[in-house]
Amino acid sequence: MSFSSEMPDDFAVDIRHLVIESICSVSLNAHLGLLGEQRDNKDIQKVVSALQDVVELGFQLDMMPAFWKYLPMPNFKRLMRSLDIITDFCYFHIENALKRIEEDAKAGKLNEIGLEKSLLEKLARFDRQTAVIIAMDLLFAGADPTLVSLAGILLSLSKSPDKQARLLEEIREILPNKDSPLTMENMNNLPYLRACIKEGIRMYPIGPGTLRRMPHDVVLSGYRVIAGTDVGNAANYQMANMEQFVPKVREFIPERWLRDESNANAHLVGDTATPFMYLPFGFGPRACAGKRIVDMMLEIAIARLVRNFQIGFDYPIENAFKAKFFVQPNIPFKFKFVERSD
Known part of the structure; x- marks a missing residue:
């Protein structure tokens, strides 16, 4: 019997749980069970809520006028509590992961299957605080985006x-x-999957762009920008969603990113387009540290879902997201999944 079902109104919760579960698996060597038996665990839900608070309150307190420096503000105390919750969570799971690693090493399990030391183990043995910071950074920057x-x-x-x-x-x-x-081997050659991901992120960018502090004086478009100045790059949202740079800009056309079809689809990317038009993860030394993890999560999730289900959505999607510091869901994600017969 094939499976066919429309997802409930709160399906965005399960998508967020999938992302957090994946990040914790990589950064903390931890299985939380958010997609199963621990979905409604109160302690874990405190962490999930804390992650959302950090994104929202961090924008209010850091990007907006900093009244919290001069006046007592409940939101500042709430943000500090949320950061404490996440820090304690990361420390707890890192310590547990290291204990498991040490026990497996003593039992010879790691040598038997030829596993190298994990990223978490390498970081934590060198500096536990660095391991916690990296894990927190991946959680903060990875969950909602x-x-x-x-x-x-x-x-x-x-x-x-x-x-x-x-x-x-x-x-x-x-x-x-x-x-x-x-x-890793059979996922090396999936150009259309990666083109679909690139086009989807172009159409639904997670935020307005990137912000970088200049390490030295530079000249931008004839203007001298001195070291220490914060410079915003709106390419993610503006250039990648303007008709002059991307013809048929509101159409989902993954083919525009395929190199082997570059001649046939040359008209799908404007003559003024440059490689720097599309930088959802930034560029250079300050590029997003979690890019490869996000790429891996998206590729695996989409490959598995498309292979197993025909995916439908019977509602308008024009206002699917709302813009805040990071873009956030604005409609129920009531996807319809119909199981494929083969």
Whole structure:
């Protein structure tokens, strides 16, 4: 019997849980059970709420006029409590992970299967505080933004059955069966999947751009910008969503990013476009540290969902997100998943 179901109004919660579960698996060697038995665990929900508070309150207190420096503000105390919750959570799981690693090493399990030391183990043995900071950074910067990216790509695919069919054809090449394993080797050549992800993030950027503090004096468009000045780059949102740079700008066309079809699809990216037009993860030394983790999460999640289900969405998506510091969901993500027969 095939499965067919429309997701409930709070499906965004499960998408967020998927993202947090994935980040914790990589950064904390921890399985939280957010998609199963621990979905409603009160202690874990405190952490999830704290992550949302940090994003929202961090914007209010850091980007807006800093009245909290001079006046007592409840939001500042709430932000500090949220940061304490997340810090304690990270320390707890790092200590547990290191104990497991040490026990496995003593039992010879790591040597038996030839595993190298994990990123967490390397960081924590060198400096536990650094390990906590990296884990917190991945959680802060990864949870809600990755939710938006994943939901935006799924919405785009659901409204473009022809693109979804082409993506399924590519995925079936590496996943002939629904339970076929995903490996680093068979995921090396998935150009259309990566084009779908790139186009989805272009159409639904997570924020207005990036902000960097100049380490030295520079000249930008004839203006001298002195060291220490904060410079904003709005390319993520502005340039990637302007008709002059991206023709048919509000159409989901992954083909515009395929190199092997560059001649046929040259008209899909404007003549004025440059590689710096699309920088959702920044560039250079201050590029997003979690880019590869986000790429991996999106690729695995979309590949598995498209291989197993036909994805639909029977509602308008024009106002799917609302703009705050990070873009946030604005409608119920009531996706319809119909299980594929083969």
